[in-house]
Amino acid sequence: MAPALCPGTLTARSRQTKKQPTEVEITAIDRLNDGNAVVNDHAGDWETSRLEPNYRQYTEIGPDILRIGNATYPRIKKTAEDRYLLFYQDGQIGWNIYYSLSRDLVAWEPGRKLFESVGIEVDGQEDDRCYSTCDAAVLDNGDVLAVASFRSNKHFRSDNRYNGLAMKRSADGGRTWSAEKVIYTGSNWEPSLLQLPDGEIQVYFTHSAPKNQPQIEAGVPVSRIVASSGTAMIRSRDYGETWEPHVTKPPYAAWRVSQQYTHTQDGIKVFTDQMPVAIRLNNSPTTALAAESKFLRDGRETFFVTLAYSDDNWARALGLDEAGPADKQENLFAGAAPYIRQFPSGETVLASNRGSVFQMRLGDAGARHFHDPIQPLAGAGYWGALELVRSHTMLGTMANVRRVDGVFQNRIMVSQSYLNHRITVPFAAIAVDGNNAEWEGCTDALFVGSDSQAQTAVRPAQDAENLYFLIETLDDTLMPQDAVEIYLQGGGPGVLGAHTLRVRVGPSGPAEVARYDGKGFSLVPERELRGVRAAVTVQGTVGDCTDKDTGYLAELAIPRRLLGGGDRLRCHIILRNQEADGRIVVDQWDDTHHSDPSSWIPLVLA
Incomplete structure (x- = not known):
């Protein structure tokens, strides 16, 4: 199935480019995180590590x-x-x-x-x-x-x-x-x-x-x-x-x-x-x-x-x-x-x-x-x-x-x-065009996909001005309400604040960038979105439950200035998905919540 690229600008949300469809293979999580393992390099951050x-x-x-x-x-x-x-x-x-x-x-x-x-x-x-x-x-x-x-x-x-x-x-x-x-x-x-x-x-x-x-x-x-x-x-x-x-x-x-x-x-x-x-x-x-x-x-x-x-x-x-x-x-x-x-x-x-149920606990080194x-x-x-x-x-x-x-x-x-677990974000030259070809050297990924057939793998990258994300979502049934939300906390303590962003992207409609305003998340004014870019490639037919889709791929660029500086961010991911039977599935890591940045996974920018 040839992918279709979602068109449109992001108006008061962010800036999304319109590209011609290209053949793109959405990468499953079992093909990622393939770098050479460094023994015990996450021993000090185990409390924010999560099993999914x-x-x-x-x-x-x-x-x-x-x-x-x-x-x-x-x-x-x-x-x-x-x-x-x-x-x-x-x-x-x-x-x-x-x-x-x-x-x-x-x-x-x-x-x-x-x-x-x-x-x-x-x-x-x-x-x-x-x-x-x-x-x-x-x-x-x-x-x-x-x-x-x-x-x-x-x-x-x-x-x-x-x-x-x-x-x-x-x-x-x-x-x-x-x-x-x-x-x-x-x-x-x-x-x-x-x-x-x-x-x-x-x-x-x-x-x-x-x-x-x-x-x-x-x-x-x-x-x-x-x-x-x-x-x-x-x-x-x-x-x-x-x-x-x-x-x-x-x-x-x-x-x-x-x-x-x-x-x-x-x-x-x-x-x-x-x-x-x-x-x-x-x-x-x-x-x-x-x-x-x-x-x-x-x-x-x-x-x-x-x-x-x-x-x-x-x-x-x-x-x-x-x-x-x-x-x-x-x-x-x-x-x-x-x-x-x-x-x-x-x-x-x-x-x-326990009680005839198999359970797994993640622990320290x-x-x-x-x-x-x-x-x-x-x-x-x-x-x-x-x-x-x-x-x-x-x-x-x-x-x-x-x-x-x-x-x-x-x-x-x-x-x-x-x-x-914690990712040290690599430097890379990323073109936000809805294609993952330039991400081959950036394989460290975060994964959400325990509650339904829909799953997403998220990879970060950076340059001097921007933080980039590649979001690859596999989903048999694409619906307009489907979305991946990335929460980012930068420039401060582990509590929600002015440098806490929520970026939402899905297979239809523009991406949204919202900031915590003390009560909840509200859309960032359009005048502040200079440099925010997004491109989405869709493989399937959104809203048609009669066929089997592949999923969607999104690239995001977020200027560092929106995150308050610093050499470390915290990241949380929520996958929102509507199944073919109408069920709404909200999937996220256990022991984490979008309102508690202290439990989010670190992204190191140094």
Whole structure:
């Protein structure tokens, strides 16, 4: 569809040029923010950073691809070949581990078994070895290590010899896999993997065997065994060939790193901190470990997210009945099944499940402080995960657990959330002509697009006299009321004032420039608009709901004098869109508001 350029001057609003239509490709956000990442360069500005889910990139993988209806516990890893590996299990407890491959997170290969349950014999009795809670890591040499918890189906609580951790390796991005290797013996759940910068590989897991083994040896009936957990780990310094400690027999003790005392029962001290996931923080000796802490209160299980930290790579293991480590934030948030990752720029992301809803919190570079959560997934379920897939993109996944006529028909939900944060505005020679060709060297962008199919990516640039914006909006149904509003705060404190502007542009009609007047935003007088320019290219038919449009592109030039000078601005964006069904969608970042410039994202002009 050939684009049409909106004509007309901006009269009392701004000056808009009339151009002939040109072929222009509107750039989607996943093609932007592609510059070389500078590690922790936004650590000092994390409080104004925001996560924004991409509505258009939300997908669900159904039973026809998964090949089972009760898929749960998804984990997605990006391989060295820029492909994606999905791991999942059948049911809440799990018997088998499956995997699937994708090139684009949309089309997936049919699921195949990776760890398959097998019949075993325990003291002359027929039994089954079952697998669950698989996680994986893509190593610095490109290999993929997958680790799953295995157990004796009938003797899990009565015999630790038949429980443990099993590992498989792929040297070709998940297309083929090695034979299974047992790397730990003893009851456990929920392994997760971490490779350190020096190559050391660590497997963290829920550690229960050392507490139940003495009770088993004492002949305590299974129904009366007191359950206790905590987090432990094993390490490999040779890419998974050998592991320390090498645990094959009682007391089945691995390297304990996090335990929280809950109560004493039948003379046994009970601990929690389970479902662990750890990261090594950027440019730091600190490991941050997220764990689930479970308590029984008024007869009901309650769950919290705990964070533990180590600056010495867990140099000392905790004792059997020792709480720790000392550096810890216990029960920081209500929630279960945490997962943690970090952007190259410094911001951390902490995910968890609360009330069957997957939520993500953006945090600081030390994983100590976090924003309120966002909820990027549409369904309800449990046991989600994160994966960093690009420098500004965090993937979230969880099972959408549902029954149809009493039969599980689960789907794996996948979202991609984009990081909006401070932009150092580049210098560029920009012609305000409704064409984005001269913006190729300016790829840092802000994104809004979580609430409907309409989405916008906004890029800034500057020269000695002006601040420029390229606004690229994808929208299947263009309507006259559609608009992008850019709020700019310059030359003063983080409150609305005389140098607070609102610029509104859409696919029809002229752009508007308004200034805060103490009560609200009023149009800037025409005499002050000298130098303000705008050009809009429309790809579609505005007001026609019978066809599918592409969207619109706008270029703006705003003289610096209107913003009060200074080397830093704050920016907020609102996307206003009318859908084909008449719904009006007002989309903006969570934890920000157009009336509070202190929460807006900085634009650095120096």
